[in-house]
Amino acid sequence: MFAEILTIGDELLSGNTVDSNAAFIASKLTERGYWVRRITTVGDDVEEIKVAVMEILGRKPEVLVISGGLGPTHDDVTMLAVAEALERKLVQCEECLERIKVFYEKLYREGYIDDPNLNEGRRKMTYLPEGAEPLENTEGAAPGAFIEHDGVKIFVLPGMPREMKAMLEKEVLPRLGKRKFVQRKFLAEITDESKLAPLLKEALEEFNVRIHSSPKGFGKYIGLIIFAEDEKEVDKVTQFLNDRGISLEPWKL
Amino acid sequence: MFAEILTIGDELLSGNTVDSNAAFIASKLTERGYWVRRITTVGDDVEEIKVAVMEILGRKPEVLVISGGLGPTHDDVTMLAVAEALERKLVQCEECLERIKVFYEKLYREGYIDDPNLNEGRRKMTYLPEGAEPLENTEGAAPGAFIEHDGVKIFVLPGMPREMKAMLEKEVLPRLGKRKFVQRKFLAEITDESKLAPLLKEALEEFNVRIHSSPKGFGKYIGLIIFAEDEKEVDKVTQFLNDRGISLEPWKL
Missing domain, CATH: 3.30.70.260 (ACT domain)
Incomplete structure (x- = not known):
């Protein structure tokens, strides 16, 4: 009965950012009674992420929490890599598309952005591995994903700490059973x-x-x-x- | 031409400590022109550490920096685990024994400890994998180790940030070639x-x-x-x- 954490980001591997996300996730899982057995960090690279996910699944954890790389830019490739690791297709989440439209329209109305339309980068965030349940991002654009795969509960969360923390508290912890530790x-x-x-x-x-x-x-x-x-x-x-x-x-x- | 980092400690996996050591090591390696490809964190457990080291060596990095678990207590098992992963014996380092004697005698004279003698825990720190070169710890008791194994430069450093940083700067970086990045x-x-x-x-x-x-x-x-x-x-x-x-x-x- 153990959990693993995978954090993703070139900024972690270059030492530009201290991985406080991993510690936050670890403390919440530990409080819930999970033994966090290993933390792995890889860069924003489809192959590296895919290999790491496959290795972790091979160890059969009860829970895998992944954080980072869900945004709109060229180096946000986590959902694609997770889909490849699980041999699933990426499919558009209609509910996510609606939310992201509303999100950018609100930013546009409030004067934060110049253009509310969904360009390629923004549209990318509406694709999740087939069969995934979307996790709501109350603090940003990119949805997370919850996937049950071969007995492993996989949660894919954003890398921005504010977004990750909110999603962990509101979407992940309620999906984990109550245990005492x-x-x-x-x-x-x-x-x-x-x-x-x-x-x-x-x-x-x-x-x-x-x-x-x-x-x-x-x-x-x-x-x-x-x-x-x-x-x-x-x-x-x-x-x-x-x-x-x-x-x-x-x-x- | 890449490097990997392995940090060791139950306090990292429980989220009690944020892994700033990994970021520090990563930034120094990146400055030197190494691509840090992966960071792995495992607990104070011989088998977990051994397996992680073997997996990392299987990826054939140029450099592997390990940090944590060199102290005198029951949960400081890194040198033993590294020795097992490399199929080497742990052997006493005479030079380390002398240094540790001097170290504790100084602490005793200065009134920091009650007993200057080398008990089992202190003596444990004088054992390194066979063939390892000891790395001087200018800030604490436990020596580090430098081992060249199957083309991989392995550096084993303490987990206390002050000791790790000093050893990285004084003992590790001078052993890495000059490259520009x-x-x-x-x-x-x-x-x-x-x-x-x-x-x-x-x-x-x-x-x-x-x-x-x-x-x-x-x-x-x-x-x-x-x-x-x-x-x-x-x-x-x-x-x-x-x-x-x-x-x-x-x-x-």
């Missing part, structure tokens, strides 16, 4: 991470949790993030560590 | 990205460049990043766009 953060008062290591190893063997630890500066604290299916299991770990002389305090990020 | 950024005064699309498509066919475009808000500007082997080729593109009525101004990020 607890993630609690602590600061351990201990002067050196390596002294904590054998205790964490023991806790991992004894309890049904995942623990991530990271130093917060020498002589200060070690940050601990404990993941579990319920609060009780987290409490067992904190009790275990307390009993061995490690005092924990809540860690507010 | 130009990346120039512009803002195009145009009200709608989709009107620019056919012109960019034409420019891509005519000139030896890569262009990334992204909207900077409706009614304002479109951001353009032009990549080329020399300035002249960039100038040809800006001239081409100017001739077609698109005025560009330098874009300062």
Whole structure:
């Protein structure tokens, strides 16, 4: 039961943009109880995207969230690449065509653009892989897509953070089942991470949790993030560590 | 002639940390003329890391930069996983052992830690894949590693940004050949990205460049990043766009 994330954009590969989208998607999936197993980033290239999608599907995740490359320009090729990876045709979504017409007419009336007509680039955004359900973009033009394929729930979202976030919250999360997953953060008062290591190893063997630890500066604290299916299991770990002389305090990020 | 980046850490997959390391490494490699083809992120798990490394090596990049998971705790397993992926043994690096002894003795004298001795966790950091050249960590304990394997230059760096950045600048970049690559950024005064699309498509066919475009808000500007082997080729593109009525101004990020 795991999820994967695929972010798309030359600006990510050139380092011009830090991939905060991947972290946002990851945090929302983690909150929902999904184990995000891998994040992949490729450029705005049909072949690269197609290969990456096929590789991810081969690992059989429950959920795949893709973000980026849905706009009107030459380098927005995600829907085409996803369609090719799934061996589906790109077909026009009538509902999307209507929405995009309304969207550009509104921008035109408000004086943001010179021409409300649907040129080739704008029209491109109305094509989705065959069988996809369109996802509404409340913050921009390009619709997203939801596709169930060989047991994988695939969501294709825009790359603009404002659009992606709105679509994730309004269109993706409601389509994922309700699951519970607890993630609690602590600061351990201990002067050196390596002294904590054998205790964490023991806790991992004894309890049904995942623990991530990271130093917060020498002589200060070690940050601990404990993941579990319920609060009780987290409490067992904190009790275990307390009993061995490690005092924990809540860690507010 | 391309590079790949592998970042490692549960905190990246849970969305607790935004992967700014990947962007930093990507920008430095891009400046040096490498095309970063893919960025992969996996968790602190021997099998996940091993599989990812093997997949990347199968694509035969010129350079692979790995970052994360070199510390003393239970979840720092990168060197072990890399060794397994390369079918090499982990062997103790005598030079690293000496450095780490000195490092902890200094922290002890300065009052940052209670015990200067090398426990299991600290000792773990002195093991590198057989045949690796150690990379000096001027900002922390864990050494990095440089391994040439089947024609791929593999660099293994820490995940703490300060340590990673110093090692990249001082130990990695000097080991990469000098190549030139130009990346120039512009803002195009145009009200709608989709009107620019056919012109960019034409420019891509005519000139030896890569262009990334992204909207900077409706009614304002479109951001353009032009990549080329020399300035002249960039100038040809800006001239081409100017001739077609698109005025560009330098874009300062």
